[in-house]
Amino acid sequence: MKPFPADAVNKVNVLVVGDIMLDRYWFGEVDRISPEAPVPVVRVAHREDRLGGAANVARNIVALGARATLIGVVGDDEAGRQVRSLLADEGIEQSLIDDPALHTTLKMRVLGRQQQLLRIDFEETPSPASLVRVQADMQELLSTHSMVVLSDYAKGTLAQVETLIKAARAQGVPILVDPKGHLYKRYAGATIITPNRAEMQEAVGRWQNEDELAERAQHLRIELGLEALLVTRSEQGMTLFSEQGRHHIDAQAQEVFDVSGAGDTVLATLAVMRAAGLPWFEAVDWANRAGGIVVGKLGTSVVSAGELA
Structure with a gap:
């Protein structure tokens, strides 16, 4: 693998839109x-808050040395x-x-001896008025960014994702999407x-072998008018x-400790490397390396440029 392209990465500015x-x-x-x-009774000794969802994608982008702007909806709450x-x-x-009527999406996890015992979720759907503002803010910021990342966690911020994609295409800005649903x-x-x-199985059905996966993936790619489609396959x-066809790379994780937010890290790294001018297969190699590092960390985490290099 070529050296980490720090100079090119430092010039990258990514617009992230999605569920925060x-x-x-x-x-x-x-x-x-x-x-x-x-x-079990958990005697709490330490509390920590971390950015999740689209905010974690933005956090990973910045950790790599690029710049990020985040668009999304939060509640007027703590x-x-x-x-x-x-x-x-x-x-x-x-x-x-x-959004004054919204409770900010919150995932509260209780851990005892590094093992997750309970997760409590608070989530609501943004109002139509908030979604109109998401579209307006994205339209205003597109011209100053080299890449758009749409992070869909099915919480409602990307309910009108078709309009957002159309706006980015109109200005010639590439769009990377982490999809949800089928x-x-x-x-x-x-x-x-x-x-x-x-998610891929939900969209195209189960495949029996690699040839069948390739056939279904390429059919989906062409049907949707995509330049590329990346299937992340865990281990x-x-x-x-x-x-150009199929490019596969094996997982590089030495030890899988926690997969929380690993998809965010992969998406962020892919966006940064592609915006830095790398071809798809090289960008995927870097994303795979970043994913292998982050699953060895506890909770929603990031991979820094130093770790990746």
């Missing part, structure tokens, strides 16, 4: 069972204010919409989509499908 969430971790020790119910504070700490430009016609016209193995690595 706050990942909240409560770490503690477990040494007894509750007398009230057969559940979690929303924490998201804004963390974004400022990371040096991420913000174009957030405050209705992939929503993403027609994007430059590339990056489904994981389960099986990643497979890129483009006009």
Whole structure:
């Protein structure tokens, strides 16, 4: 693999649009069972908040040495204010919409001895008025960014993703999409989509062998008008499908500790490397390396330029 292209990466400016969430971790020790119910009692010793969803994609982009602007919707609540504070700490430009009727998407995890015991989710759908503002903000910022990343976690921010893709295409800005669900016609016209193995199976059905996967992937790519399609396959690595054919790379993870946010890291690295001028297969190699590093970390994490180099 060629050396890390730091000079080119430093010039990259990525616009990230999608579902923003706050990942909240409560770490503690477990040494007894509750007398009230057969559940462990966690004595909380440490609390930590991290950016999640589209915000984690932006965080990974900045960690690699590029610049990122984030568009999304948060509530006028404690979690929303924490998201804004963390974004400022990371040096991420913000174009957030405050939706007073919305509870900021929050995933609260309770861990005992590094093992996740419970996760509690708070989530609501943004209002139509907020989605109109997402479109307006993206339209305004497109001309100053070299790449658009759409991070879809099915929380509602990308409910009108077709309009966002059309706007980016009109200005000639490449669009990378991390999809959700099985209705992939929503993403027609994007430059590339990056489904994981389960999402790809949901969209095209189960395949019996690599030839069948290649046939279905290329058919989907052509049907949607994509330049490329990347299937992330966990321990099986990643497979890129483009006009040039199939390019597969094996997984590089030495030890899988936590896959939380790994897709965000892969997406961010792919976007940065592609915007830095690398061909798809080289960008995928770097993304695969980044994914192999981040799954060895606990919780929603990032990979720095130093680690990747």
